[in-house]
Amino acid sequence: MPATPRRTRSDAVQNRARLLEVAAQVFAEQGLDTAPAAIAKQAGVGVGTLYRHFPTRETLVDAAYRHQLTLVCGKAPDLLTRHPAAEATQVWMEHFLDYATTKSGMSAALNAVIASGVDPYADSRALLTDAVATLLKAGARDGSLRTDVTSDDVLLLLGGVACSAQHSTREQARRLIALLMDALTAHSPAD
Structure with missing residues (x-):
């Protein structure tokens, strides 16, 4: 009888x-030199828990970066449920800007990940393209954004x-961002 895969405990x-959130913040603010024990303590877990999930510093940096990007990109559909498409696009761009400025603080840590042979950017372009496409399609449907x-x-402009x-x-x-949104907004012929 084949073994059933074990579910991860909640x-x-x-x-x-929690570890991913704390690690992203700490790496952005303090760089790669932060001790793993300090990250674990700030996350409220033991260092063994950190190493069980992320056996190396590079795996932690990579996972923290990917987690943050996934969170930002995942906001697009949610924002569209709460705002008209053009407004959702602007709010999403502001979230992206917050993410991008935080990520710039992680650049040394990400460079160390790349040097270890891992490509933290492998899925980035697809995630970002899908998020922006979702927003643009909604704007095309409601007529608020250029088609x-x-x-x-x-993405290049942003x-x-x-x-x-x-x-x-x-x-x-x-x-x-407001200037970029002005360029993206569909204007009537009289404008």
Whole structure:
């Protein structure tokens, strides 16, 4: 009789999620030199729990990065249930900007992951493209966003905003997002 796969306990799932949240924050703020024990303590778990989920620092960094990106991209459908498409797109872009500026603090940690042979960016493009496509399609359906813009166009522009946000104020970054949204908004012929 084949063995049935064991289900992960809910507390183990919660511990893993807490570790990923704390690790992303700590790596962004303090870099790769933070002791794993400090991350475990801040997450409220033992260091053994951390190593059981993430046997190396690189696996923790990779998982934290992917977790954060998945959270950001997963916001797109949820925002569309609560806001009109154009507004949901702008709110999502602001979430993405927060994520991107936090990720920039993780750059040294991500470089160490890449040096270990793991590609933390392998799924990034597809996740981001799907999130933006979801928003653009909703905007096309309700007529609030242009239909001649691709997800790749938006991601390139948004990447530029995120890059400049590292060297500007949060307020200026918000203005850049507003300008980007103005470019994406469908205008009537009289405009």
